[in-house]
Amino acid sequence: xxxxxxxxxxxxxxxxxxxxxxxxxxxxxxxxxxxxxxxxxxxxxxxxxxxxxxxxxxxxxxxxxxxxxxxxxxxxxxxxxxxxxxxxxxxxxxxxxxxxxxxxxxxxxxxxxxxxxxxxxxxxxxxxxxxxxxxxxxxxxxxxxxxxxxxxxxxxxxxxxxxxxxxxxxxxxxxxxxxxxxxxxxxxxxxxxxxxxxxxxxxxxxxxxxxxxxxxxxxxxxxxxxxxxxxxxxxxxxxxxxxxxxxxxxxxxxxxxxxxxxxxxxxxxxxxxxxxxxxxxxxxxxxxxxxxxxxxxxxxxxxxxxxxxxxxxxxxxxxxxxxxxxxxxx
Numbered sequence: 416x417x418x419x420x421x422x423x424x425x426x427x428x429x430x431x432x433x434x435x436x437x438x439x440x441x442x443x444x445x446x447x448x449x450x451x452x453x454x455x456x457x458x459x460x461x462x463x464x465x466x467x468x469x470x471x472x473x474x475x476x477x478x479x480x481x482x483x484x485x486x487x488x489x490x491x492x493x494x495x496x497x498x499x500x501x502x503x504x505x506x507x508x509x510x511x512x513x514x515x516x517x518x519x520x521x522x523x524x525x526x527x528x529x530x531x532x533x534x535x536x537x538x539x540x541x542x543x544x545x546x547x548x549x550x551x552x553x554x555x556x557x558x559x560x561x562x563x564x565x566x567x568x569x570x571x572x573x574x575x576x577x578x579x580x581x582x583x584x585x586x587x588x589x590x591x592x593x594x595x596x597x598x599x600x601x602x603x604x605x606x607x608x609x610x611x612x613x614x615x616x617x618x619x620x621x622x623x624x625x626x627x628x629x630x631x632x633x634x635x636x637x638x639x640x641x642x643x644x645x646x647x648x649x650x651x652x653x654x655x656x657x658x659x660x661x662x663x664x665x666x667x668x669x670x671x672x673x674x675x676x677x678x679x680x681x682x683x684x685x686x687x688x689x690x691x692x693x694x695x696x697x698x699x700x701x702x703x704x705x706x707x708x709x710x711x712x713x714x715x716x717x718x719x720x721x722x723x724x725x726x727x728x729x730x731x732x733x734x735x736x737x738x739x740x741x742x743x744x745x
Contacts, residue, residue: 416604417468417595417674422722426675430682431585438577446573452685453580454642457587459665459677461634464591465517466663467672468600469627470607472529475516477658478536479632483509483639484649485543488558498561498644505640506633512539513632514625521621524610533656540654554650558643570644580641584678587634591674594630603627668706670716679718 438449458480465471483505490501520531543549560570570576594600602623605613614620643649661684669680684702691698709716715723 417592417600419592419596420722420726422725423592423673423675426679426718426722427585427588430675430678431581434581434682435578438574438581443573446577448685448689450573450577450580450645452682453577453584454638454645455662455665455685456584456678456681457638457641458635458662459669459681460584460587460591460674461631461638462659462662463666463671463674463677464595464634465627465631466666467674468595468607469603469624471517471520471624471628472663473516473628473631474529474533474656474659474663475536475539476631476635476662477656477660478539478654479509479513479635480639480642480658480662481543481649481651481654482512482539483636484643484653485549485555485639486636487640487643488555488649489549491559492555492557498559502561502637502640506636509636509639510629510633513635514629516632517625517628518621521624533659536654536656536659540651540656543654544651550650552651554648554652556648558647558649560644560647576645580645583637583641587637588675588678591630591634595674599623599626664702664706666716668709668716670719670722673716673719673722676716676718676722680716683717 434449434453438446441449458476462473462476465473486505486508487498487501490496490504491498496504516532516535519535520528523531544552549555560576563570568575568579570579595603602613602618606618606620606623610620639653642653665680665684666677667680668683669678670676683705687702687705688698691701695701709720
């Protein structure tokens with residue numbers, strides 16, 4: 416069950432405030448890392464919604480991410496549509512694709528579910544890779560960013576765009592948190608805990624799985640559209656299954672089923688990748704080592720373990736206060 420604890424609220428505020436401060440006082444390269452981390456956080460949170468709370472580990476979220484980028488790129492760079500119209504369309508198309516994936520895979524579980532989602536992702540990758548009209552493996556350039564000049568914001572400025580993406584990630588967190596706190600979210604957790612029992616209660620399992628995948632897919636598509644605007648270039652590499660693998664690593668690193676944990680994992684992953692790669696090309700080895708240590712030390716992720724320690728400390732502190740009050744009354 417999802418609870419918006421004080422620890423989660425403090426963690427969200429810390430990430431948003433520190434991210435904005437870092438973007439203000441760092442240089443161009445630092446802001447690029449902040450943007451990359453925020454976009455990865457959106458993708459990771461969308462995956463955590465279905466994997467951490469619904470028990471559906473997906474390997475097609477990378478393809479959905481890339482599909483969102485391509486839909487946005489096709490509508491803007493090729494068809495000349497306004498980014499303001501292209502963005503909701505990209506989100507809607509990826510949500511529909513997610514609904515289809517969730518519906519088709521609803522009767523599978525475990526390794527069969529994972530491999531089926533991987534197959535969906537590979538199909539999308541092959542279709543786009545072979546489409547010469549979309550640039551094939553050369554990709555597509557000239558992707559525009561949203562024009563907010565009417566309200567005095569220059570989205571081509573790295574600082575402005577960085578703050579925009581950070582706030583977008585915060586809003587995505589609040590949206591998913593609201594969904595998980597609602598009846599739909601509680602039912603989703605029930606499916607993860609005991610799908611047989613939920614089916615016996617008369618729940619339409621496929622509808623819940625398809626709907627959760629639709630919401631998650633739409634959010635992953637949003638991340639892809641923001642990534643397309645960030646680099647102003649898209650290529651089939653955005654749809655490779657390893658993108659899904661990286662997102663899953665980020666979720667586990669931060670804390671599966673914590674929602675805010677994947678955002679911490681995204682920050683750690685991006686900064687490790689860029690900082691360590693300055694000294695060695697084997698930065699994956701460092702990230703892998705950190706992941707192994709994280710899993711072995713408690714299997715809660717970095718944020719998950721930290722939250723567990725803080726909550727235990729607060730619980731013990733509250734217990735001592737209650738005992739002290741009872742002694743005073745006595």
